[in-house]
Amino acid sequence: MRSALTRPASISSGLVRSVLRSAPMRCLVFALLALAALAAHAIDPLPFKDRAEEVRFQQLTRQLRCLVCQNQDLADSDAPLAGDLRRQVFEMMHAGKSDAEIKDYLVARYNDFVLYDPPLKPGTWLLWFTPLALVLIGAFVLARIVRARARQALAESQKTTQPNSGDDDW
Amino acid sequence: MNRLIPLFAFFALVALLAFGIHWNTHHEMSEVPSPLIGKSAPAFALPQLFEPEKTLSGKDLLGAPYLLNVFGSWCPTCQYEHPILTQQIKRLGIKLVGLDWKDEPADAKRWIGQFGNPYDVLITDRDGRAGIDFGVYMAPETFLVDAKGVVRYKRIGMFTQENIRDELMPKIAEMQREAAP
Numbered sequence: 384m385r386s387a388l389t390r391p392a393s394i395s396s397g398l399v400r401s402v403l404r405s406a407p408m409r410c411l412v413f414a415l416l417a418l419a420a421l422a423a424h425a426i427d428p429l430p431f432k433d434r435a436e437e438v439r440f441q442q443l444t445r446q447l448r449c450l451v452c453q454n455q456d457l458a459d460s461d462a463p464l465a466g467d468l469r470r471q472v473f474e475m476m477h478a479g480k481s482d483a484e485i486k487d488y489l490v491a492r493y494n495d496f497v498l499y500d501p502p503l504k505p506g507t508w509l510l511w512f513t514p515l516a517l518v519l520i521g522a523f524v525l526a527r528i529v530r531a532r533a534r535q536a537l538a539e540s541q542k543t544t545q546p547n548s549g550d551d552d553w
Numbered sequence: 554m555n556r557l558i559p560l561f562a563f564f565a566l567v568a569l570l571a572f573g574i575h576w577n578t579h580h581e582m583s584e585v586p587s588p589l590i591g592k593s594a595p596a597f598a599l600p601q602l603f604e605p606e607k608t609l610s611g612k613d614l615l616g617a618p619y620l621l622n623v624f625g626s627w628c629p630t631c632q633y634e635h636p637i638l639t640q641q642i643k644r645l646g647i648k649l650v651g652l653d654w655k656d657e658p659a660d661a662k663r664w665i666g667q668f669g670n671p672y673d674v675l676i677t678d679r680d681g682r683a684g685i686d687f688g689v690y691m692a693p694e695t696f697l698v699d700a701k702g703v704v705r706y707k708r709i710g711m712f713t714q715e716n717i718r719d720e721l722m723p724k725i726a727e728m729q730r731e732a733a734p
Contacts, residue, residue, distance in 0.1 A: 450690035453583055463655060464690055467681045492688035496585045 429473050436476065443482050444469060447489060448497050456499065587688050587707040594621075594698045595686035602653055602661055602675035609650075609676050611702060618705075618728055619648040621696040622672070623684065625656040626664035628692040634711035638671040641717055645725060651675040654684045654692055697721065699728050 431437040441458055447468070449460035457465050457472070468489070475485045489497045501507050589595070598610035622638065624631040642649060651672035653661040658677050665675070678684050687696065697706040706724045708716060 450585060464681070467655075467685060471682075471685060491588060492685060493690065494585050494588045494688075 429469070439482075440473060440476060443476075443485065444472060446499050447472070447486070448499055450493055450497065581710070584709050585688075585690065587704070587709075589688060589696075589704045590707060592704060593702050594696065594704050595683075597678075597683045597686065599652075599676040599678055599683055602651075602658055602665075602677050605658070605677070609674055614648070614650065614698070615702050616700055617648060618697065618699045618725070619650050621650045621652055621687075621698060623652045623654045623687070623689050623692050623694040623696075625654050625692050626660040627656060630711050631693045632668065634693050635668050635671065637712050637714075637717075639669060641714065642712065643671055645717075645722070647725060648673050652683070653677045654689060655679070655681040697724055697728075700732065 429440070431440065444458035445456050447457040449455045449457050449462055449465040449468075451462035451464050452460050455462075455465075457468055471488075472485055475488065480488075486498060495501055495507075501510060503511055594611055596611050598608045601607045601609055620642065622642075624634075638649065649672050651674070653675060656677070656679065658679070661675075661677065681689075687694075691709065693711050695708040695712065696704055699705050705728060706721065708721065712721070
């Protein structure tokens with residue numbers, strides 16, 4: 384009676400164990416655990432008063448650069464300094480500061496570099512306008528080439544009376 | 554002639570990229586220049602490491618220039634910088650203030666006990682708030698503050714013989730010239 388009851392259970396637990404022990408399954412379990420650990424580690428438990436505040440905090444910290452891992456934003460950086468700066472942003476939000484005031488506070492200490500979106504000012508003109516200038520130069524060169532070829536093609540079609548001469552160019 | 558234009562364009566591009574590589578190898582690209590240079594040092598009042606009941610503030614330091622060296626017992630580069638502070642910075646005859654940043658006071662005391670104390674005074678910024686006010690983002694970092702409390706120079710990373718000679722000493726000399734007349 385006892386063995387009859389325990390047998391199916393032992394079969395299924397053995398099955399579960401063997402599935403869990405298989406290499407791909409192990410990898411998957413490991414990856415899931417690692418992900419859970421990462422998620423738990425990256426987000427400090429900040430006591431938001433409501434969902435709107437949390438959304439505002441997430442949006443703001445995504446526009447701010449972590450000074451330590453400089454290609455990460457403040458929202459997802461694991462660096463201790465990023466945690467301090469998140470705490471600072473959070474406290475300033477609670478003190479009723481606007482997003483602009485919080486950004487100014489950080490820029491006064493860490494320069495424009497802390498902003499992912501660089502402000503438009505004489506020092507950043509090169510950064511902002513070089514791509515536009517390159518596009519304009521490219522358009523100008525392209526227009527000249529197209530016009531020169533059109534003129535050439537026209538001249539050749541007037542010069543020669545032979546049919547199909549245009550195709551020979553190819 | 555027109556046929557050579559793509560070749561010239563190619564060489565121009567190569568020259569640009571070579572310049573980029575050259576520039577990157579001779580400049581620290583991750584360095585964020587401090588917006589505090591030429592401005593008053595942020596106010597602070599922090600407990601002293603060895604006498605925590607006593608605080609030291611920026612106002613206490615007015616009247617004479619000083620170097621504020623940000624370090625931590627957790628920071629390996631600070632260990633490399635330590636003998637340079639002891640042997641070279643101390644010789645400059647300028648007050649050296651140590652700011653123990655984001656550190657446990659007990660660990661800092663052990664660190665100082667192990668390597669020696671190059672500082673005239675040591676203050677602690679355990680939660681890193683004063684560090685944020687100074688725009689500190691790594692250790693070591695060092696600020697040169699003049700007698701009026703204005704930040705004159707910031708070194709990001711450790712001091713070396715070269716940057717003491719080429720950057721720090723000229724700044725100190727400049728401050729002394731201003732103070733002289």
